[in-house]
Amino acid sequence: MHELGVIIEVVKKVESFAKKNRIVEIDTLVLQIGELSSMVPKYVEACYPAAVDGTLLQDTKLKIEILPCNAICKNCNKVFNLIEAQKKCPDCESEEWDLLGGNEFLIKEIIAC
Incomplete structure (x- = not known):
């Protein structure tokens, strides 16, 4: 589980x-x-308490937003x-596409008290 090291x-x-x-x-x-993304949300949630223990983030809430895996048909x-279209364009059934998003892993927001 590489999620712990990443978190x-x-x-x-975030502390910096x-x-x-x-x-x-x-x-x-x-x-x-x-x-x-190679990051699995349920594993991120599971390892978060251990990663923040003893840090400034120790008492923070974690919110995860899932970004869709979108492509554009060439x-x-x-x-x-x-994913929903099983790697084929739902309109023309082409398997030639460009990935628009869905492999991200981002810190979106830090909400201070």
């Missing part, structure tokens, strides 16, 4: 940001995880969810 690095980044901006208490950390320009 520990996120905590370090908080110190630079004189934030002493954080209420909520909002992460965005794409449907194709044949007809239809934008569609790649």
Whole structure:
């Protein structure tokens, strides 16, 4: 489970940001995880308490937003969810597409108290 190591690095980044901006208490950390990301949301949630233990984020809430895996068809320009459409354009059934999003892992928001 690589999520723990990644979340520990996120905590370090957020703590650094908080110190630079004189934030002493954080209420909520909002992460965005794409449907194709290597980060598994349920594992992120499971390891979060261990990653924040003893840090500035110890009492924070974690909110995860899932970003859709969207693609655009190279044949007809239809934008569609790649997973739901099983990697085929739902309009023309082409399997040639460009990925628009869905592999992200982002710190979206740090909500201070």
